[in-house]
Amino acid sequence: METLNPFQPVGLAPKPLLGLDSEPIAALCKQIADAAAQTDDDKTFPEEAFSRLAEAGLLAVTLPGRQLDSRSPKTSQLLQLLKRIGAANLSVGRVYEGHINALNLIHLYATQEQKTRWYADVSQYKRLFSVWNTQAADGIKIHALANGRYRLEGAKTFCSGSGWIQRPLITGQLLGDPSGQGWQMCIIPTERVDAIAQDTSFWQPLGMRASVSYKLDFTGLEISREDLLGQPDDYYRQPYFSGGASRFAAVQLGGAEALFNATRALLASMNRTDDPIQRTRLAEMAWLIESGNQWLKAAGENTDAWLADENETEKIVAYTNMTRTAIEEICLRVMPLAERSVGARGLMRPLPFERIHRDLTFYLRQPAPDATVLDIGRYVLDNPQNAHELWR
Numbered sequence: 001m002e003t004l005n006p007f008q009p010v011g012l013a014p015k016p017l018l019g020l021d022s023e024p025i026a027a028l029c030k031q032i033a034d035a036a037a038q039t040d041d042d043k044t045f046p047e048e049a050f051s052r053l054a055e056a057g058l059l060a061v062t063l064p065g066r067q068l069d070s071r072s073p074k075t076s077q078l079l080q081l082l083k084r085i086g087a088a089n090l091s092v093g094r095v096y097e098g099h100i101n102a103l104n105l106i107h108l109y110a111t112q113e114q115k116t117r118w119y120a121d122v123s124q125y126k127r128l129f130s131v132w133n134t135q136a137a138d139g140i141k142i143h144a145l146a147n148g149r150y151r152l153e154g155a156k157t158f159c160s161g162s163g164w165i166q167r168p169l170i171t172g173q174l175l176g177d178p179s180g181q182g183w184q185m186c187i188i189p190t191e192r193v194d195a196i197a198q199d200t201s202f203w204q205p206l207g208m209r210a211s212v213s214y215k216l217d218f219t220g221l222e223i224s225r226e227d228l229l230g231q232p233d234d235y236y237r238q239p240y241f242s243g244g245a246s247r248f249a250a251v252q253l254g255g256a257e258a259l260f261n262a263t264r265a266l267l268a269s270m271n272r273t274d275d276p277i278q279r280t281r282l283a284e285m286a287w288l289i290e291s292g293n294q295w296l297k298a299a300g301e302n303t304d305a306w307l308a309d310e311n312e313t314e315k316i317v318a319y320t321n322m323t324r325t326a327i328e329e330i331c332l333r334v335m336p337l338a339e340r341s342v343g344a345r346g347l348m349r350p351l352p353f354e355r356i357h358r359d360l361t362f363y364l365r366q367p368a369p370d371a372t373v374l375d376i377g378r379y380v381l382d383n384p385q386n387a388h389e390l391w392r
């Protein structure tokens with residue numbers, strides 16, 4: 001199989017960096033956080049947040065020549081950005097992460113003509129992308145017809161952003177195509193196909209309501225060959241498939257940071273910051289969150305360094321698996337510390353804790369957590385070098 005080199009020479013000069021610690025980013029995140037309670041609803045998409053992200057250029061931030069150009073080793077900065085948006089609103093972070101994921105798959109697998117078209121969708125038309133892979137027994141089949149046309153059959157579950165996404169990347173079983181069979185990606189040009197049926201009753205979640213992750217039925221929709229992305233089974237190519245888990249872990253850590261910030265603010269407002277037990281809990285939250293930051297930093301830097309070497313694929317996957325597992329654990333430990341610190345009165349609206357708690361609890365449920373841990377164990381047993389050399 002051909003080896004991908006994701007980092008090619010960057011011809012265009014990048015625009016000046018909009019620093020992640022800059023005032024405009026902080027102001028943007030504050031606006032998104034302040035509006036989060038208004039969209040804490042199963043049927044309300046945070047449209048305003050995405051208008052703001054588009055205005056700030058953040059929908060296009062990984063495109064060629066932009067600040068976090070996918071062709072350059074900027075994974076750590078991207079993870080920090082995802083964390084900041086997740087801290088503002090986990091549902092916005094989830095949908096934004098899906099958009100960035102789709103653009104990365106385009107960067108890896110699209111033809112030049114497709115890149116031009118889909119990048120223009122983002123940079124000129126500010127269209128939102130997403131990746132919808134999860135499905136139930138009635139999942140997607142992509143039937144090849146004559147003349148380069150394809151008919152879709154079946155549904156996807158957990159379609160974050162649902163009808164608000166103009167360019168969903170969906171996956172399905174390609175059938176009857178002489179050029180190949182397998183798990184095929186395609187990007188639906190929503191304004192050029194029939195309406196996609198939405199099952200809103202699917203979405204009655206504990207949290208993450210504003211991600212409006214409905215079940216969508218694509219049966220009967222017809223698309224063209226130009227809408228197919230990459231070759232069958234490219235979607236599962238490693239290290240890109242598992243390696244992306246550090247992105248959702250970054251969004252999750254943002255949720256833990258939001259709880260930490262809100263806990264300190266509430267304790268200060270109640271003059272409870274001198275209490276030694278509260279200080280002990282806040283200390284534990286602080287070092288847990290900072291260890292999460294160190295995981296993100298190391299995952300970003302190691303991934304960028306190891307991607308250049310095709311022999312390091314397994315190592316990237318194992319390191320990303322450790323990162324997502326460690327950050328899940330960190331979030332699960334931060335939540336009860338925050339609960340105990342703020343008490344029952346802190347867990348009532350309009351304070352943000354109960355919403356963030358619901359959102360984070362639900363968003364921590366990501367694919368195959370047990371298999372992820374098993375795979376880390378397999379890797380470290382199959383690679384018996386000294387511990388201090390394992391992740392060099």
Ligand SMILES: Cc1cc2nc3c(=O)[nH]c(=O)nc-3n(C[C@H](O)[C@H](O)[C@H](O)COP(=O)(O)OP(=O)(O)OC[C@H]3O[C@@H](n4cnc5c(N)ncnc54)[C@H](O)[C@@H]3O)c2cc1C
Binds near residue numbers: 134158208371
């Ligand atoms: C808010 C939110 C938004 C989402 N948005 C999207 C999206 O936009 N696109 C998308 O594609 N997906 C999306 N998802 C789906 C997500 O990627 C995961 O697929 C989903 O959360 C996993 O569901 P689950 O926990 O029910 O999985 P399960 O796989 O059922 O896992 C539940 C538990 O069962 C274990 N388990 C798994 N398989 C087996 C087995 N065979 N035998 C025994 N135990 C098993 C797991 O380890 C875990 O402990 C979203 C999820 C959430 C929560």
